Amino acid sequence: MSHGIAASQKNPSNGKIKILLMGNPNVGKSVVFSKLTGVHVDSSNYAGTTVDYTVGDINFGNKQGIMIDVPGTYSLEATSEAEKVAVALLEENADVIICVLDATHLERNLDLAYQLKEYPIPIVYSLNLMDVAGRQGIKIDVDKLSEELGSPVVPTISIKNIGLRELMEVAIESSKKQVEPGPKLEDQERWDKIREIANKVQSQVDREITFIQKLENWTVQPWPGIPIALLVLIASLGVVVGGGKALRAVILLPLVRQVIMPFLSKLISFIVPAGVFRNVLVGEFGILVIGIEWPFALILPYVFLFYAVFSFLEDSGYLPRIGVLADGILRRIGIQGGNIIPMMLGYGCAVPAILGTRAANSNKERIMVATLVSFAVPCASQSGAFFALLGDRSIFSLIFVYALSILAMLAVGVILNKMITGRSQPLLLEVPNLLLPDKDAFKKKLKLRMKHFLVDAEGPMLIGIVIAAVIAETGILNEISKAIGPFVQGWLGLPKEASLSLLLGIIRRELAVLPLLEMNLNTLQLTVGSVVALFYLPCLSVFAVLTKEFSLKVALLIGLITTASAFLFGGIINHIGSFIIGFMG
Amino acid sequence: MPLAYGQKSSTYRIESLPSSHLLKVLGFREGTQFTVQSKQPFKGPIVVKIGNRSIAIDYDVASEILVEEVGHH
Known part of the structure; x- marks a missing residue:
């Protein structure tokens, strides 16, 4: 913007x-x-x-x-x-x-x-x-x-x-x-x-009444509107997760790992002598290794497909219908149905979601939606990281993490509704016609969204990766791990190298997940790591937009609540999980 | 009768309504006629049809709009 x-x-x-x-x-x-x-x-x-x-x-x-x-x-x-x-x-x-x-x-x-x-x-x-x-x-x-x-x-x-x-x-x-x-x-x-x-x-x-007119009528009726909404959401999820996985496995990973990386490694070893500097560039956490593989092969396909599906639904006039159907439920937690649209957008990125609350909502609703999105909605980048981490290892953990995110949102919504004074603005909207989105408008919108993603997200991500490479390859990580290792090992049950996730997670949400990929974790550790990452601090860009839209105080408060919940939930899951495993084994 | 109690597929005429800019520009004025298109569970919005436009109205707002039934399909 x-x-x-x-x-x-x-x-x-x-x-x-x-x-x-x-x-x-x-x-x-x-x-x-x-x-x-x-x-x-x-x-x-x-x-x-x-x-x-x-x-x-x-x-x-x-x-x-x-x-x-x-x-x-x-x-x-x-x-x-x-x-x-x-x-x-x-x-x-x-x-x-x-x-x-x-x-x-x-x-x-x-x-x-x-x-x-x-x-x-x-x-x-x-x-x-x-x-x-x-x-x-x-x-x-x-x-x-x-x-x-x-x-x-x-x-x-x-x-x-x-x-x-x-x-x-x-x-x-x-x-x-x-x-x-x-x-x-x-x-x-x-x-x-x-x-x-x-x-x-x-x-x-x-x-005669056309099929589109019939569909327009059905999609605002509880029956068959709610089943249709669920089908649409499942189909969208299928396109993003399945399509992203296919793009990653068939095209992007082989391209990065078998073509680009060997070429760069060879090139660098000609130019840069062996040592710390070469490791920083092409070592295990090297800038060029991670800096290309993570953003482009693991994250980009999901972000792209998410925005493609979201923009399509948005332009088709369908989203306000979901808002109408969800209004009764969302009113229970003090926000009106229309807010489901910025919340869904939050599954892409929290920044446009928070900006999207500006349009017509009361201040109470804006703070509530911003908090819920910062707290428990994983962005597309983080979801990409979850799919990469859990998708092949444990589908159960993946479902658990997302179910927990929805439960946490409902619980936090009820609490916030009691804590924050003020009223939500009543839903009053004209339901737009359903139509097939126009190709040119769709392309332009998608292009604009991807441009914002590349500018706003890839920059900080590369900076995070540079920091990761430097602290991992220079031994600083060992020092930090010694300091917070006992907490990471004792309370969360993760190896002390996982401290890196916590450090980098401050910069970008997916960076709280991706380092865990390289650590050979068991299923419980993967789940704990993912839960911590889910609730952990919103990324730097979100922190900035919260400060700009509300105040530094609100941003700090949200950061504090999310981080405290991350460690609380992570630790509890670790201890209950260990207990169950110990009991059964 | 408040619109919130309106029945699906019945047609109503507005007798009185709260003063609201948005209601006004969406075409809700005294004497406006419309049909209830759908009602949502958990006191969700009432969707009404004015001409060929569908408009969703919050339950509480619909409780403040007083209407008179003029027909049923």
């Missing part, structure tokens, strides 16, 4: 055009955006708010410029953060507004469409989702609508790239116009006007 794009690209001069892309939530605005903009896309935070928006470059004919994907809003009354940002971006001025309207919900969309007329900026309306409207038997008289709105209306099917070229041509043409701001209407006056327009331009013929 880089800053400053708004400032540096606010008023492009020298003939460049600035377009604001606006519309209600879930009208296919992001698809229009991804089709009309080029490769340089970045999201940024609007200064002083908690809302992010996306900026992309435009290159159309001989016209260059930028397009800003303004957060989707229903109105411009500046009562929510998203609306405040939308109003602020409007007041910064622009050459033209493209306002995307959902043809299947015209009347509701006209509220924003009409309010935009109060600004002295030319508007072009994109009447989108015309194909869906057609299937639902909705007919709209485009010319009449254009006449009523006093601006051009271009019918589009953005997902199939239909009408978008014309939309841009009309937008560039309109940007040359000077417009007077329209009159400001009272709410009731505007609603009456909108109803009148909708009745004039829209007609409905009865159509």
